[in-house]
Amino acid sequence: MFLSWLPENVSSFGRDIDGIIALIWYVTLAWFVATMGTLLVFIVRYRRRPGRPAGYVKGDRWREAVWVLVPCVLVLVLDFWMDFKGAPVWAKVKIDVPQSDLHIKVTGKQFNWVVSYPGPDGTFDTADDKTFLDELHIPAGKPVRLTLGAQDVIHSFFLPNLRVKQDVLPGRAIPAWIDAMKPGTYELPCAALCGMGHSGMKATLVVHAAADWDTWVAAQWSGAKQ
Amino acid sequence: MSATTHAHATGAAERGKVAIWWFLASEIMLFGGLISSFVISRLGGGAQVDHGHLNVTVAAVNTFILLSSSYTMVEAFGCAERGDRRAMRLFLGLTVLGGLAFLGLKAYEYTGEILHGFTPWAGTFWSFYYTMTGLHALHVLIGVIANATLCVAARLGLERPYRVEVAGLYWHFVDIVWIFLFPLVYLS
Amino acid sequence: MSHAATLPRVHEPHEAAGFFRTYLYATDHKTIAKQYLLLGLLMAVVGGFLSYAMRWQLAWPDTEVPGFGFVGPETYNALVTNHGTVMVFFVAMPILLGSFGNFLIPLMIGARDMAFPRLNALSFWLLALGSAVLCASFVVPGGAASAGWTGYPPLSAKAEYTGVHWGLTLWLLAHAIEFAAFLLGGVNFLTTIVTMRAPGLTVGRLPLLIWQLATASILFLLSVGPLIAGAVMLLMDRLVGTGFFLPERGGEPLLWQHLFWFFGHPEVYVVLLPALGASLEVYPVFARKPIFGYRLIVWATIVAGALSFIVWAHHMFVSGMDPRLAMPFSITTILISVPFALAVFTMIASLYRGSIALELPMLWALAFLAMFITGGLTGIFLGSAPSDIYLNGTYFVVAHFHYTLISAVIFGGFAGIYYWFPKMFGRMLGTRLGQLHFWSTLAFFNLTFFPLHWIGIAGMVRRIANPLQYDLVAPHQWINVFSTVSLLGLIAGQAVFFLNFFLSQFRGRPAPANPWQATTLEWTAPSPPPHGNWGAALPAVERGPYEYSVPGAAQDWLPQRAGAAVLGSRS
Ligand code: HEM
Ligand SMILES: [Cu+2]
Ligand SMILES: [Cu+2]
Numbered sequence: 005m006f007l008s009w010l011p012e013n014v015s016s017f018g019r020d021i022d023g024i025i026a027l028i029w030y031v032t033l034a035w036f037v038a039t040m041g042t043l044l045v046f047i048v049r050y051r052r053r054p055g056r057p058a059g060y061v062k063g064d065r066w067r068e069a070v071w072v073l074v075p076c077v078l079v080l081v082l083d084f085w086m087d088f089k090g091a092p093v094w095a096k097v098k099i100d101v102p103q104s105d106l107h108i109k110v111t112g113k114q115f116n117w118v119v120s121y122p123g124p125d126g127t128f129d130t131a132d133d134k135t136f137l138d139e140l141h142i143p144a145g146k147p148v149r150l151t152l153g154a155q156d157v158i159h160s161f162f163l164p165n166l167r168v169k170q171d172v173l174p175g176r177a178i179p180a181w182i183d184a185m186k187p188g189t190y191e192l193p194c195a196a197l198c199g200m201g202h203s204g205m206k207a208t209l210v211v212h213a214a215a216d217w218d219t220w221v222a223a224q225w226s227g228a229k230q
Numbered sequence: 231m232s233a234t235t236h237a238h239a240t241g242a243a244e245r246g247k248v249a250i251w252w253f254l255a256s257e258i259m260l261f262g263g264l265i266s267s268f269v270i271s272r273l274g275g276g277a278q279v280d281h282g283h284l285n286v287t288v289a290a291v292n293t294f295i296l297l298s299s300s301y302t303m304v305e306a307f308g309c310a311e312r313g314d315r316r317a318m319r320l321f322l323g324l325t326v327l328g329g330l331a332f333l334g335l336k337a338y339e340y341t342g343e344i345l346h347g348f349t350p351w352a353g354t355f356w357s358f359y360y361t362m363t364g365l366h367a368l369h370v371l372i373g374v375i376a377n378a379t380l381c382v383a384a385r386l387g388l389e390r391p392y393r394v395e396v397a398g399l400y401w402h403f404v405d406i407v408w409i410f411l412f413p414l415v416y417l418s
Numbered sequence: 419m420s421h422a423a424t425l426p427r428v429h430e431p432h433e434a435a436g437f438f439r440t441y442l443y444a445t446d447h448k449t450i451a452k453q454y455l456l457l458g459l460l461m462a463v464v465g466g467f468l469s470y471a472m473r474w475q476l477a478w479p480d481t482e483v484p485g486f487g488f489v490g491p492e493t494y495n496a497l498v499t500n501h502g503t504v505m506v507f508f509v510a511m512p513i514l515l516g517s518f519g520n521f522l523i524p525l526m527i528g529a530r531d532m533a534f535p536r537l538n539a540l541s542f543w544l545l546a547l548g549s550a551v552l553c554a555s556f557v558v559p560g561g562a563a564s565a566g567w568t569g570y571p572p573l574s575a576k577a578e579y580t581g582v583h584w585g586l587t588l589w590l591l592a593h594a595i596e597f598a599a600f601l602l603g604g605v606n607f608l609t610t611i612v613t614m615r616a617p618g619l620t621v622g623r624l625p626l627l628i629w630q631l632a633t634a635s636i637l638f639l640l641s642v643g644p645l646i647a648g649a650v651m652l653l654m655d656r657l658v659g660t661g662f663f664l665p666e667r668g669g670e671p672l673l674w675q676h677l678f679w680f681f682g683h684p685e686v687y688v689v690l691l692p693a694l695g696a697s698l699e700v701y702p703v704f705a706r707k708p709i710f711g712y713r714l715i716v717w718a719t720i721v722a723g724a725l726s727f728i729v730w731a732h733h734m735f736v737s738g739m740d741p742r743l744a745m746p747f748s749i750t751t752i753l754i755s756v757p758f759a760l761a762v763f764t765m766i767a768s769l770y771r772g773s774i775a776l777e778l779p780m781l782w783a784l785a786f787l788a789m790f791i792t793g794g795l796t797g798i799f800l801g802s803a804p805s806d807i808y809l810n811g812t813y814f815v816v817a818h819f820h821y822t823l824i825s826a827v828i829f830g831g832f833a834g835i836y837y838w839f840p841k842m843f844g845r846m847l848g849t850r851l852g853q854l855h856f857w858s859t860l861a862f863f864n865l866t867f868f869p870l871h872w873i874g875i876a877g878m879v880r881r882i883a884n885p886l887q888y889d890l891v892a893p894h895q896w897i898n899v900f901s902t903v904s905l906l907g908l909i910a911g912q913a914v915f916f917l918n919f920f921l922s923q924f925r926g927r928p929a930p931a932n933p934w935q936a937t938t939l940e941w942t943a944p945s946p947p948p949h950g951n952w953g954a955a956l957p958a959v960e961r962g963p964y965e966y967s968v969p970g971a972a973q974d975w976l977p978q979r980a981g982a983a984v985l986g987s988r989s
Contacts, residue, residue, distance in 0.1 A: 006871065006872070006875060007875075009872045009873075009875040009876045010665070010875055010876070011876060011877050011890055020804070020807060021525030021804050021807060021808055023807045024804045025568070025799065025800060025805045025808065025809075028798055028799050028802060028805060029799075031796040031798075032796070032798055032799070033762075035791075035795060036791065036795055039762060039763075039766065039791050040788060042766050042792065043766050043769070043784070043787065043788065043791075044770040046766065046772070046774075047769065047774060047776070047784065049773075050705070050769060050770070050771060050772045050773065050774050051773075051774045051776070052706075052773045052774055052775045053773070056772060056773060057706070057773060057967055057974060058705060058706040058707040058772045058966065058967040058974070059707060059770075059772075059775040059967065060707065060708065060966075060967050060968055060969050061706075061707060061708065061710060061767075061770060062708045062709075062710065062711075062712070063709075063710035063711035063712075063714070063764065063767060063768075063772055064711065064712065068710070068711075069711055069714060070763050071763075072710070072711060072714065072763035072767055072769060072831055073714075073760075075759065075763050076756055076759050076760050076763065079755060079756055079759040080752075080753075080756050082753060083752035083753075083756070083798075085750070086752070086798070086802055087748055087749055087802065089750055090748065090803060090804045091745050091748075091804070092767070093804040094741070094744055094748075094803045094804045094807075094919060096746060097804065098741040098744070098803075099741050099742065114579070121475075128552070155580060156572065156579060157572045157573040157579050158570055158572070158573065158671060160736070161460060162811070162879065164552060164808070164877035164890055167807065167808045168807065169736050169807050169808065169810055169811065170736055170738070171736055171737045171738050172738070173665070173671055173672065173738045174572060174665045174666070174671070175665025175666065176665070176738060178738055191458070191888060191889050191890050193741075193876075193877075193879055193888060193890075194879075195809060195810070195811040195812070195879045195880075197495065197498075197565065197566045197570075197573065197881040198573060199495075199573060199579055199580055200491050200492040200495060200564070200580070200581065201491065202880040202881065202882065203491045203494065203881075203883035203884050203887060204491075204882075204884060204887040206887070206888065225502045241613065244613050245533045245534070245609050245613050245614075248533075248608070248609045248612050248613055249533065249534065249605050249608075249609040250607070252604070252605045252608045252609065252639060253601075253605050255639060255640060256604075256605075256639040256642065256643055257643065258643070259639075259640050259641070259642070259643030259644060260643030260644070260646050260647055261643070262643065262644070263643050263644025263645070263646075263647040263648070263677060263680070264644075264647040264650075264651075266644075267644075267647065267648075267662075268671055270673070271670060271673070274670065276668050276669070277668065278877075291419050304793075324774065350654065350659070350660050351658060351659035351660050351661070351667075353664070353667075353668060354661065354668040354669060355666070357651075357654065357660035357661060357662055357669075358662075360660075361650060361654060361660075361662075365647075366649065370790070373894055399630060
């Protein structure tokens with residue numbers, strides 16, 4: 005009921021995130037059925053009937069309290085299980101940024117995403133830098149390093165199909181990374197209220213197949229190469 | 231009859247004290263939030279203290295004044311408990327004077343700093359400086375007004391000892407906040 | 419302060435008091451409770467109207483909203499912001515904390531009034547002033563605040579980013595006044611509970627609602643300080659030109675988020691706990707048996723309250739704070755699910771071997787539990803840092819917090835209103851319209867909000883004015899339409915309530931002192947209780963609050979009040 009609503013995932017770590025979401029879904033679904041089921045059964049089973057008085061159950065003895073305490077222990081165990089499963093995923097996406105020979109800067113401003121490439125020389129702030137508005141191009145199948153920032157207010161860099169989200173702040177450069185397994189175009193909305201143009205602030209992520217990527221790069225920097 | 235009145239007076243005293251303690255708990259969090267913001271900002275490299283342009287001497291004198299006024303406040307409560315109304319008014323008056331002196335010196339300090347261009351918007355440190363000490367000064371002002379009111383009320387024969395105690399708890403709190411602010415802002 | 423505040427007022431006949439004394443300068447806790455209730459309901463109409471305009475815009479973007487007009491993106495941002503602010507600060511808190519607390523604390527602990535009646539009146543009028551300032555902020559030039567109810571800077575710190583000048587400043591001011599009102603109110607509540615309990619009412623015999631109200635007050639008192647500090651800093655950034663939250667002036671935007679959520683998480687419990695407490699009062703009465711695990715619930719409340727101060731950064735997993743902080747906060751967050759799970763389990767267990775009558779207060783209280791379970795479970799998705807990477811800022815969050823907040827405000831709130839209406843107004847609330855109100859609310863609430871989980875998972879982000887601008891969302895637009903149509907049903911259901919509420923004031927069957935055969939003290943006072951509540955003699959308490967179906971007792975309920983065992987039958 006929940007999981008099938010996720011948009012198609014195309015990133016390598018997206019599978020892990022979906023795995024965590026699925027894990028939580030099944031655990032919470034079980035709890036939902038158990039608690040709501042018990043609630044409904046009790047409501048029906050113990051509804052008022054003439055001549056049947058209520059029991060005087062106060063739950064103040066251990067023998068009774070275990071009925072609620074044991075499920076609590078189970079909650080705790082399952083909680084920790086979810087967190088232990090989640091920790092490496094979090095680290096993979098947010099902490100251990102892998103090396104890559106492609107480094108892109110994405111900067112939010114009211115109300116666009118500014119995307120800059122270092123160009124063939126691989127360093128920013130040189131003459132062969134190239135900047136695109138609301139278009140992010142990457143090659144398929146390999147990690148890409150990002151440096152995320154903002155010019156004015158807080159925006160949020162969100163790639164639903166890659167399961168990535170990162171708020172971007174003015175005055176701060178946040179390292180991040182993405183990869184995409186499947187060529188295609190994907191939506192890149194801003195996920196943080198950033199002013200009157202927030203609604204509709206979005207860019208397009210274009211994932212190029214390997215061969216296609218070289219031609220795209222060549223086309224962009226053809227002038228600079230000569 | 232007098233027994234019930236007495237019971238009610240102690241009831242009111244208890245309520246007053248319980249209330250001021252809860253209120254101060256919330257105040258601690260207010261200053262705590264502000265001071266931790268300042269400390270974190272300093273640890274993060276912003277808000278470096280501008281030692282050269284702070285008037286440590288005046289601040290030290292002010293610390294002394296505020297501490298003394300806490301002492302006179304304690305005395306005022308002692309007199310109130312003993313029923314020595316005259317002495318109580320005297321000590322309350324001294325406490326008020328101490329508070330006013332503190333505010334006067336603080337105003338002098340502010341003026342000097344602003345004249346040298348160190349306005350609230352002159353950098354993160356100055357922003358914190360004015361906000362923290364300004365909020366504290368506001369509390370001093372409220373304490374001065376409270377103590378002065380009690381002083382006048384005593385003159386009109388309306389005093390209740392526990393009110394002096396409650397005002398005293400507040401005044402000591404204001405004092406303690408300064409004990410934290412002074413080293414943090416001026417000395418470290 | 420004069421003697422009036424401290425002397426018992428048993429013998430003051432108040433019939434002669436004029437309109438001004440009775441309604442405007444009222445210091446009686448029951449009148450003030452009604453004032454809070456009416457103000458809260460009034461603001462609920464305002465907040466509901468804003469949500470209607472938003473939902474219409476989301477279903478049929480850029481069409482004229484009937485009764486409102488055209489909603490552009492700028493207006494939408496103002497709607498979102500003020501809807502959240504109104505609902506949390508000017509509906510939930512006034513009704514659940516202000517009204518329930520004022521009405522029930524003195525009545526349940528056997529006092530004649532609050533500890534500081536005039537301070538109490540001041541709190542209410544401050545809140546009224548705050549509401550007025552907020553409403554004024556809608557109409558000032560430049561428009562209303564539009565930086566979200568969370569008011570994140572830099573967006574909120576400089577007028578040029580939103581184009582809003584006075585609107586946002588007044589919005590901040592309204593908050594400040596509201597905080598002052600509930601700060602004074604909280605001090606009053608706590609002082610009353612600590613110092614004015616009837617003889618024999620030990621802490622172990624307090625009704626659970628009192629525990630919840632006390633914890634809620636403490637949470638508010640201890641968490642609001644840092645946000646007040648933050649609000650002062652934000653106001654200075656806007657008006658004086660400081661740069662606390664502006665990076666170009668050396669400031670730090672994330673500082674605000676820390677201060678805001680340090681307050682924000684306890685704040686959601688400030689709203690939740692009184693609703694939980696109201697439901698806890700209702701279950702034993704309509705199941706005719708004691709609450710299961712009184713002590714466990716008290717401990718769960720205290721532990722949850724304490725933990726609520728160390729979970730705040732779960733709102734900030736993807737905010738740009740150091741990512742290594744995420745796992746510690748993820749762990750504190752899951753820890754806090756344990757006391758709430760305990761509360762839920764004890765509530766369910768309280769029904770075990772009961773004799774359950776599904777009268778209206780019970781229906782609302784049970785629905786509270788069901789909705790709260792749902793909202794609590796979806797919270798786990800957001801408390802897990804990796805899954806929050808995806809879900810943060812989407813409609814999944816919107817659905818989640820409406821399940822928790824609405825379970826509290828609407829279901830818990832109505833459980834309390836239906837249960838205590840006879841005591842408050844001296845008449846019974848009509849049951850036919852009541853049934854219609856309950857079932858339509860239950861159905862339409864779920865129809866309005868459940869599908870929003872799906873569209874959130876599908877990738878629809880919050881606080882957008884036009885879902886059709888997004889390729890991922892547009893195919894699911896039917897959900898937005900469906901939700902909005904359901905909302906119209908929800909609104910119609912609330913109209914039934916208002917009708918019932920006002921009709922019953924005049925036409926309702928006169929209420930006996932104890933229509934539900936309940937045990938707690940308030941039901942031994944007349945309905946409505948007179949000024950001073952108890953007549954000449956203050957009540958004394960001789961047992962715990964939930965002594966139902968005690969084996970060997972002559973009747974299936976034993977009142978807390980000493981010597982009242984034979985009184986107050988169902989007449
Ligand atoms: C009764 C019907 C209600 C409806 C139809 C409704 C609808 C909405 C909608 C459409 C949004 C905007 C979502 C977005 O664009 O991001 C929203 C936001 C919000 N609502 Fe409600 N709401 C209702 C009741 C409540 C209640 C009772 C509360 C709280 C006690 C509440 C608290 C909030 C908050 C805090 C926000 C977030 C505002 C923000 O993003 O700044 N709502 N609601
Ligand atoms: Cu945006
Ligand atoms: Cu939280």
